[in-house]
Amino acid sequence: MITRRKEPFRYSMQEPVECQLELTTVNRMSLSGKLIPAQVIDISKNGCKIRSALDLKASEHFIECRIHLRLNEQQFIFPGQIRWQRNLDGFSHDYGIHLLLTEDEKEQINVQLRGLAAERKIIVM
Known part of the structure; x- marks a missing residue:
């Protein structure tokens, strides 16, 4: 399991x-x-x-992906790599995705996340 929790903010969805x-x-x-x-x-x-019903057996494979996501009515497609998988209850699986974003994309996501935080739709951790 590889984590990178060094960024200053992580936003948890309400x-x-x-x-x-x-x-x-x-x-x-x-x-x-x-x-x-x-x-x-x-x-x-x-x-x-992210959480999904699909079991990708991520610890056994190198998996690259894209996340298709709407934030504040704006559609994004973020490229990334699955870094870890946690089985929750046999039916759901959590995945840690390392996003591979440019500096401009990182700034765009920060703007969207700050907007969601102001609307109290997400919690700053």
């Missing part, structure tokens, strides 16, 4: 936010991305935790 997970490569083999329903549990400019 209610999980619906998103879609698109797998782009597994073990360096390209996939045609089918969108998988998921929920964002928390997010920062460097990563997020």
Whole structure:
């Protein structure tokens, strides 16, 4: 399990936010991305935790993905890598995603997250 909790803020959603997970490569083999329903549990400019019913066995595979997410009525597609998986109850799985964003994309996400925090839709951790 690899974590990077050095960023100054992580935002926890008051209610999980619906998103879609698109797998782009597994073990360096390209996939045609089918969108998988998921929920964002928390997010920062460097990563997020999502929940899905799909068991990807992430500890056994190198998985690159895209997160399709709407924040403040703006649609985003964030590229990332799955860093860890935690099985919750046999039906749900949490995933840690390291987001691979440019500095401009990081600033965009910060602006959106600050707006959601002002509306009390997310909690700053």
